[in-house]
Amino acid sequence: YYQPQVAARDGHVTGAEALARWQCEKYGQVPPAVFIPLLEQSGLILPVGRWILQKAVRQCKEWTRIDPDFVMSVNLSYVQIAEDDFLPFLESTLKEERLDPKNLVVELTETYLARESGTLKQLFDQVRALGVRIAMDDFGTGYSSLEILKNSPADIVKIDKTFIRDIRTSRFDATFIRFVVELCHDVDIRVCLEGVETPEEYQTVGQMGLDTIQGYLFGKPQPEETFEEKFFSE
Numbered sequence: 097y098y099q100p101q102v103a104a105r106d107g108h109v110t111g112a113e114a115l116a117r118w119q120c121e122k123y124g125q126v127p128p129a130v131f132i133p134l135l136e137q138s139g140l141i142l143p144v145g146r147w148i149l150q151k152a153v154r155q156c157k158e159w160t161r162i163d164p165d166f167v168m169s170v171n172l173s174y175v176q177i178a179e180d181d182f183l184p185f186l187e188s189t190l191k192e193e194r195l196d197p198k199n200l201v202v203e204l205t206e207t208y209l210a211r212e213s214g215t216l217k218q219l220f221d222q223v224r225a226l227g228v229r230i231a232m233d234d235f236g237t238g239y240s241s242l243e244i245l246k247n248s249p250a251d252i253v254k255i256d257k258t259f260i261r262d263i264r265t266s267r268f269d270a271t272f273i274r275f276v277v278e279l280c281h282d283v284d285i286r287v288c289l290e291g292v293e294t295p296e297e298y299q300t301v302g303q304m305g306l307d308t309i310q311g312y313l314f315g316k317p318q319p320e321e322t323f324e325e326k327f328f329s330e
């Protein structure tokens with residue numbers, strides 16, 4: 097499924113995040129929070145993750161024909177990037193689908209991007225050298241200090257949706273968002289806020305200098321057909 101990402105300023109669609117769905121015959125819709133860890137444990141995340149990336153890149157190529165600046169974000173599991181062939185696969189997928197790397201973002205969680213590993217840092221550099229941007233997902237939920245932003249390999253930071261839940265009542269959450277935006281912009285990182293569900297929430301965060309917003313208010317994750325109907329039919 098694809099969930100729209102919109103510009104914080106005016107709410108126009110700038111891209112989408114690809115979110116895996118699994119319709120099971122026995123259990124019905126199984127949430128990704130359940131099946132992704134299972135795929136990771138079994139190693140099946142490798143073929144499935146490749147399939148997801150390929151499908152998302154192909155879809156993005158189609159949508160860039162309508163909007164050349166459309167950006168597709170794809171979640172990556174730590175298992176996928178630990179695989180030796182990850183980089184060549186990424187590169188060949190972009191080539192095969194003829195997608196400009198600037199239209200692709202890969203998302204990794206904060207906890208994982210904060211790891212002090214030389215091999216990983218090298219990999220992130222290589223990904224960015226391809227022209228693919230890296231987003232730090234679920235920012236604010238890990239245990240890393242803000243120092244992570246200083247030498248961060250991330251081009252985009254996605255503030256976790258827990259920070260929007262009490263935004264109207266919590267001074268802390270509002271200040272946190274503003275603070276992260278300022279800090280990130282200082283070091284040339286774009287900021288996305290996840291989980292905006294109501295017009296009131298949008299009104300509150302609309303003035304905080306965010307770059308993009310993602311949330312049910314602008315669209316739920318949905319199949320490509322309805323996404324197109326909703327966001328690309330003038």
Ligand code: C2E
Nearest residue numbers: 115116128129132148171172173291292293310311312317
């Ligand atoms: P995530 O990457 O943080 O994705 C955002 C989650 O927040 C999605 O849940 C999305 O449906 C939900 N969401 C978006 N807007 C709102 C909102 O306004 N309110 C609320 N309450 N929720 C909102 P989803 O699709 O259930 O995915 C859960 C997690 O599963 C993802 O969190 C991601 O970590 C993982 N996941 C999903 N697809 C993939 C995939 O293809 N590969 C990998 N490795 N992980 C995936």
Ligand code: CA
Nearest residue numbers: 113171203233
């Ligand atoms: Ca994500």
Ligand code: CA
Nearest residue numbers: 233234254290
């Ligand atoms: Ca997230």
